[in-house]
Amino acid sequence: MVLRLTGRLARRRGPVGDRCPIDRTLQIVGSRSAFLLLREALYGTTRFDDLVRLTGFTEAVAAKRLKELVDHGLLERRPYQEPGQRTRHEYVLTDRGHDLMPALLALAQWGRTHSPRKDGGPTPLHDGCEAEVRVVMQCAAGHPVVEDELVLTS
Amino acid sequence: MVLRLTGRLARRRGPVGDRCPIDRTLQIVGSRSAFLLLREALYGTTRFDDLVRLTGFTEAVAAKRLKELVDHGLLERRPYQEPGQRTRHEYVLTDRGHDLMPALLALAQWGRTHSPRKDGGPTPLHDGCEAEVRVVMQCAAGHPVVEDELVLTS
Numbered sequence: 001m002v003l004r005l006t007g008r009l010a011r012r013r014g015p016v017g018d019r020c021p022i023d024r025t026l027q028i029v030g031s032r033s034a035f036l037l038l039r040e041a042l043y044g045t046t047r048f049d050d051l052v053r054l055t056g057f058t059e060a061v062a063a064k065r066l067k068e069l070v071d072h073g074l075l076e077r078r079p080y081q082e083p084g085q086r087t088r089h090e091y092v093l094t095d096r097g098h099d100l101m102p103a104l105l106a107l108a109q110w111g112r113t114h115s116p117r118k119d120g121g122p123t124p125l126h127d128g129c130e131a132e133v134r135v136v137m138q139c140a141a142g143h144p145v146v147e148d149e150l151v152l153t154s
Numbered sequence: 155m156v157l158r159l160t161g162r163l164a165r166r167r168g169p170v171g172d173r174c175p176i177d178r179t180l181q182i183v184g185s186r187s188a189f190l191l192l193r194e195a196l197y198g199t200t201r202f203d204d205l206v207r208l209t210g211f212t213e214a215v216a217a218k219r220l221k222e223l224v225d226h227g228l229l230e231r232r233p234y235q236e237p238g239q240r241t242r243h244e245y246v247l248t249d250r251g252h253d254l255m256p257a258l259l260a261l262a263q264w265g266r267t268h269s270p271r272k273d274g275g276p277t278p279l280h281d282g283c284e285a286e287v288r289v290v291m292q293c294a295a296g297h298p299v300v301e302d303e304l305v306l307t308s
Contacts, residue, residue, distance in 0.1 A: 003196055009276050015210030019275045021265030022193055022258055023186070028269070030186035032177070039176055042157055043306075056169030073268075096268050101301050102289045103264060104176055106257035111175030114227075114250050115182070121173045122163050122306035126293035133299050135256045135289045139280035145287050147255050152197075152276035 003147070009154040019154075028072045029100065033057050033065045035107070038093070038100055041075060046090035066091055074100070106135045157301070163308040173308075182226045183254065187211050187219045192251060193258055195229060200244035220245055228254070260289045 009016070018024055029035060036055045045051055052062045069075045074097035081087045105124060112121070124133040137145040163170070172178055183189060190209045199205055206216045223229045228251035235241045259278060266275070278287040291299040 003198070004281070005197055005276070007276075009197075012208065015208060016275070017210070018271065019273055020190075020193070021262040021269070021275045023190060023265070024269040024271075024275075025261045025265035026186040026189055030189065032180040032184035035180055035184065036174075036177060039174070043159055043163075044157070054166065054169060056171070098301060099268060100260075100264055102291060103257060103260035105291060106254075106260045106289065107179045108175040110254055110257060111177070111179035114253060115175070115178040117172065117178075119173055121170070121175045121178075122159070122161075122308040125305045125307055126295070126297060126299050127158065127303045127305045129293055129295050129297060131294035131297070133291055133293045133304060135260065136292050137256060137259060137287055138290050138292075139283055139285035139287045141280070141283050141285040143280060143283060143285070145280050147252060149281045150287060151279045151281050153279055154276040 004151045006151060007154045009152055025103075028068070028074070031065070033061055034069060035104065037062065037065050037069065038074065038097060039104055041091060041093040041097060042101065042104065046092055048089065048091070051091065069097070072096075102135050105133070109134060158305045160305060161308045163306055179257075182222070182228070185219070187215055188223060189258065189261070191216065191219055191223065192228065192247070192254055195245060195247040195251060196255065196258065200246055202243065202245070205245065223251070226250075256289050259287070263288060 029038065037051060040051055040054050045054055048062070051066070052059055055062065066075065070077045073094055075091045076094050077089050077091055079087050080090050125131065126133050139145050183192065191205060194205055194208050199208055202216070205220070206213055209216065220229065224231045224245070227248055229245045230248050231243050231245055233241050234244055279285065280287050293299050
């Protein structure tokens with residue numbers, strides 16, 4: 001089974017480039033370091049030293065990626081100062097950044113299913129109800145959608 | 155708003171490494187080229203020459219990534235032969251590969267919303283019903299879930 005393509009997409013003869021919204025997203029966050037820094041931001045980590053410590057990237061890699069994520073509006077860089085210390089900066093997820101949550105959850109879901117471990121990491125639960133949370137495909141009319149019911153139109 | 159973490163995850167002092175299922179996934183598909191080759195495979199492109207032509211990557215990059223995706227079981231490499239030609243290979247998405255569909259759709263959804271263009275690329279529609287398809291977070295009890303209702307337990 002593959003997706004059903006219609007319109008220009010079905011007739012393409014070369015790379016669609018920036019017309020692909022997957023590619024537009026990946027041009028901003030298409031690296032393991034960008035995704036893992038966003039994961040930490042979602043977990044509530046804000047300070048540069050903590051982001052470095054909890055992701056394990058070098059300071060140079062983390063600084064470069066954080067600057068890109070700030071430039072693209074996924075993180076906001078805010079000054080803060082502790083008594084007797086120089087001004088430092090923290091990185092706070094914006095609404096644009098928060099909107100990547102379903103993508104991160106979908107990547108986690110694949111890893112839990114297809115690259116399982118005994119200590120397989122956190123399971124996302126629905127607060128109060130305690131049932132496991134998954135990402136699912138659903139249409140605007142409220143129907144669950146499986147892959148062979150998807151049509152890509154352009 | 156950030157996620158509520160419990161258990162070992164809340165107490166972590168350093169990188170969680172392979173205990174994170176997002177990271178386990180990204181160690182396999184954590185590059186723009188891997189994602190875009192998988193996108194083409196979902197679109198039904200199977201032959202090496204077509205995968206190169208439609209993604210725009212060099213043959214060397216495409217060959218390296220395709221080998222990784224085959225080694226990790228996301229694509230199957232199958233021989234085929236046309237009359238009078240030498241044997242070639244095509245790359246077909248496995249069930250493991252198909253299961254990345256929600257992640258690709260989630261990345262596309264973010265790009266359509268946050269990096270829009272006039273010719274913004276394909277919109278996924280529900281076949282027959284024609285309503286737009288989105289990825290949503292839902293718990294096993296069938297409730298829609300928003301980010302501040304998510305708890306990560308480990």
